Amino acid sequence: MTLKAAGGPSITADTTCRICGTKLTVEVSAATYKRHNGNVTWRACDDCNANEAAERERTIAAEYEEIHANWLRERWRRRIGASGIPRKLVNPTLTAPPHDAMKAAVEFANGTINGLLFTGPPGLGKTTIAGWAFARRLQHTPGIWRSAPILVNDLQAEFGSDERRVANELLSGRQMVALDDLDKARGTDYAASQIFAAINEAYVNEQPLVVTSNLPLQDLARRWPQPIGETIADRLQEHCVRVVLTGATRRKPAQLPTQN
Ligand SMILES: Nc1ncnc2c1ncn2[C@@H]1O[C@H](COP(=O)(O)OP(=O)(O)OP(=O)(O)O)[C@@H](O)[C@H]1O
Ligand SMILES: [Mg+2]
Numbered sequence: 334m335t336l337k338a339a340g341g342p343s344i345t346a347d348t349t350c351r352i353c354g355t356k357l358t359v360e361v362s363a364a365t366y367k368r369h370n371g372n373v374t375w376r377a378c379d380d381c382n383a384n385e386a387a388e389r390e391r392t393i394a395a396e397y398e399e400i401h402a403n404w405l406r407e408r409w410r411r412r413i414g415a416s417g418i419p420r421k422l423v424n425p426t427l428t429a430p431p432h433d434a435m436k437a438a439v440e441f442a443n444g445t446i447n448g449l450l451f452t453g454p455p456g457l458g459k460t461t462i463a464g465w466a467f468a469r470r471l472q473h474t475p476g477i478w479r480s481a482p483i484l485v486n487d488l489q490a491e492f493g494s495d496e497r498r499v500a501n502e503l504l505s506g507r508q509m510v511a512l513d514d515l516d517k518a519r520g521t522d523y524a525a526s527q528i529f530a531a532i533n534e535a536y537v538n539e540q541p542l543v544v545t546s547n548l549p550l551q552d553l554a555r556r557w558p559q560p561i562g563e564t565i566a567d568r569l570q571e572h573c574v575r576v577v578l579t580g581a582t583r584r585k586p587a588q589l590p591t592q593n
């Protein structure tokens with residue numbers, strides 16, 4: 334190995350690599366050589382230098398990866414908070430969830446499909462599985478979760494209030510939307526036009542959309558005055574993969590705490 338001295342008289346010295354011990358011939362400045370009494374012990378061979386550089390690069394890449402992963406986690410945490418999804422829906426304990434609903438939820442979560450519509454009787458896990466999917470999709474895109482009847486109320490909240498601002502943002506088509514209990518929104522003209530706006534903006538802007546309802550699609554269509562009820566249902570059937578849940582409620586009767 335030959336290293337060029339920075340300037341001035343230089344000396345060629347025999348030494349060994351400080352890492353692997355291979356014999357080396359190096360050039361050092363006469364001043365440096367003298368300062369170290371001829372003991373040139375700090376040099377490494379080309380292979381060891383290359384290994385050290387590669388190791389430094391690996392360390393930097395790993396650090397960057399950790400920073401990036403933390404940033405992604407933090408962004409997800411913020412999106413969950415801003416979305417309004419109830420906390421208990423983010424990481425539910427799921428036992429034997431219905432296969433077809435879970436399959437659709439996974440595909441929604443990873444972005445393969447852009448719409449989910451869960452219908453069926455009370456207590457079957459529609460909101461729970463929809464929440465699981467919505468929360469995971471938040472890793473990819475921001476979104477707003479609202480119970481449909483609450484959305485309709487919030488749209489009429491005090492002008493300038495947070496409720497009204499978020500409700501209007503949900504109608505803007507700029508974010509993913511979840512409408513839980515869609516069939517519980519009032520059947521008035523006003524409610525119908527607002528629900529239409531929310532679903533139509535998600536539809537035309539190709540935003541992810543999650544809907545749950547006890548009523549099946551054909552009954553949802555008749556929930557509101559015509560033709561708006563039909564137009565809501567028609568957009569839903571194109572935008573959303575539909576899963577009908579069946580079976581018995583998973584809700585358990587409340588009990589007194591056990592004494593001991
Ligand atoms: N796969 C599951 N494993 C364990 N518990 C579940 C599962 N799915 C739902 N649950 C529980 O069952 C209860 C009812 O679930 P959920 O609220 O999701 O039902 P739903 O279909 O949305 O009902 P509704 O139509 O009345 O809104 C909740 O307490 C929920 O935590
Ligand atoms: Mg529900």
Ligand SMILES: [Zn+2]
Nearest residue numbers: 350353378381
């Ligand atoms: Zn070496």
